Amino acid sequence: MSTPSADLAPYDAVLLGSFGGPETEDEVMPFLRRVTAGRDIPDERLVEVGEHYYARSGRSPINDLNRDLLERLRAELARRDLDVPVVWGNRNSEPFFAGALHECLDAGATRVVALLTSAYSCYSSCRQYREDLAAAYEEVGPAADGLVVDKVRQYVHHPSLGLAWRDALLAALRGLPDPGRARILYVTHSIPDAMDDTSGPGDGEGNLYVDQHLRLGRRLTDEVNAALGTSVEGELVFCSRSGPPSVPWLEPDVNDRIEELARASSTDPVVVAPIGFVSDHMEVVHDLDTEAAETAARVGVPFVRVPTPHAADRFVEGLVDLLLERAAEARGEVVAPETWLPGDVRPSVCAPGCCPNLRVAKPALCGSD
Numbered sequence: 001m002s003t004p005s006a007d008l009a010p011y012d013a014v015l016l017g018s019f020g021g022p023e024t025e026d027e028v029m030p031f032l033r034r035v036t037a038g039r040d041i042p043d044e045r046l047v048e049v050g051e052h053y054y055a056r057s058g059r060s061p062i063n064d065l066n067r068d069l070l071e072r073l074r075a076e077l078a079r080r081d082l083d084v085p086v087v088w089g090n091r092n093s094e095p096f097f098a099g100a101l102h103e104c105l106d107a108g109a110t111r112v113v114a115l116l117t118s119a120y121s122c123y124s125s126c127r128q129y130r131e132d133l134a135a136a137y138e139e140v141g142p143a144a145d146g147l148v149v150d151k152v153r154q155y156v157h158h159p160s161l162g163l164a165w166r167d168a169l170l171a172a173l174r175g176l177p178d179p180g181r182a183r184i185l186y187v188t189h190s191i192p193d194a195m196d197d198t199s200g201p202g203d204g205e206g207n208l209y210v211d212q213h214l215r216l217g218r219r220l221t222d223e224v225n226a227a228l229g230t231s232v233e234g235e236l237v238f239c240s241r242s243g244p245p246s247v248p249w250l251e252p253d254v255n256d257r258i259e260e261l262a263r264a265s266s267t268d269p270v271v272v273a274p275i276g277f278v279s280d281h282m283e284v285v286h287d288l289d290t291e292a293a294e295t296a297a298r299v300g301v302p303f304v305r306v307p308t309p310h311a312a313d314r315f316v317e318g319l320v321d322l323l324l325e326r327a328a329e330a331r332g333e334v335v336a337p338e339t340w341l342p343g344d345v346r347p348s349v350c351a352p353g354c355c356p357n358l359r360v361a362k363p364a365l366c367g368s369d
């Protein structure tokens, strides 16, 4: 066992991979159509989500946050004397993955390590990125021959993410007149039950997506109770359901749960920690800060939203630690992955059939299948 040395070899480029979002009103509908192509999403839902973007002049916060993350990653790499180009690509908006691969090639790269802005395991948050990377690789064509693309493991277990959440959650609770009365709502993106049921190694139990969130939530609740001498309760709730009512998605919805708490005549504050997201994109600024905050105000439940890890230097430092860990692994060194949670850490090379595409099998990079 060894600690990863401060060396990114064999990697000669880093690719920050994200979801993407529109930046102008004209980009909204093409973006939404791209995201939902071939998916079972009703038109009414697209119109409704379009309104969330139009209310902000068509500009999602996600790309600006990624531009900021890109700069901070570059600065942290430079601080550690790691001299490597860092490029950025999205699944669903400019700059697309194919352009990012071209940038890597132009910089003379031969082996790229991808770092995603989604930390969890399920089709939407892992394999779909890998499929889109494979499609981009195809699109680049012969120029990409010989270029190897690897990926950092899904990093919900990493201490930097957990500690960033712990610090932010503690600060939010300490800001309340009586922290002991709070209830923590850990929030993540709802997905179809079938996608959760099949999330994970592919040979196992499934439900890894929910399980990873539950494990992080439990650890965070224990940490804050230990620090504050309280016994607050935490639970997992969901936002941003988008499928038709006939298809089951993960529940309860955050709004429904807040109403239910109010009906049980609780006026205790809810502290809302969107642990499913690393930065304040639309799900956070619309679905939580706007919609869920309004629900809470209507039913008389005090509402506090915890800042996402994006704001924390510790998070960016941890991403660089993850890059170094992946590089050591690629060099064949035996490295103990840093972890803050009980249970398995996900391998950085995805197993055959893990987090499957339930519609059509497609080629995917960064795996052994």
Ligand SMILES: CC1=C(CCC(=O)O)c2cc3nc(cc4[nH]c(cc5[nH]c(cc1n2)c(C)c5CCC(=O)O)c(CCC(=O)O)c4C)C(CCC(=O)O)=C3C
Pocket: 019, 020, 021, 022, 032, 035, 036, 039, 040, 041, 045, 046, 049, 060, 061, 062, 117, 118, 122, 124, 125, 189, 190, 191, 192, 240, 241, 242, 243, 276, 280, 281, 282, 283
């Ligand atoms: C697990 C998960 C993450 C977290 C992992 C990750 O970060 O990747 C995530 C992130 C995001 N999802 C986003 C936006 C959207 N997701 C949609 C639709 C869907 N998401 C799904 C799942 C997830 N989504 C699913 C199962 C669907 C149904 C369609 C399908 O089966 O694929 C739709 C369609 C309209 C609608 O909401 O119905 C939009 C606009 C944005 C950008 C926001 C911004 O602009 O700031 C981000 C970061």
Ligand SMILES: [Fe+2]
Pocket: 189
């Ligand atoms: Fe989504």
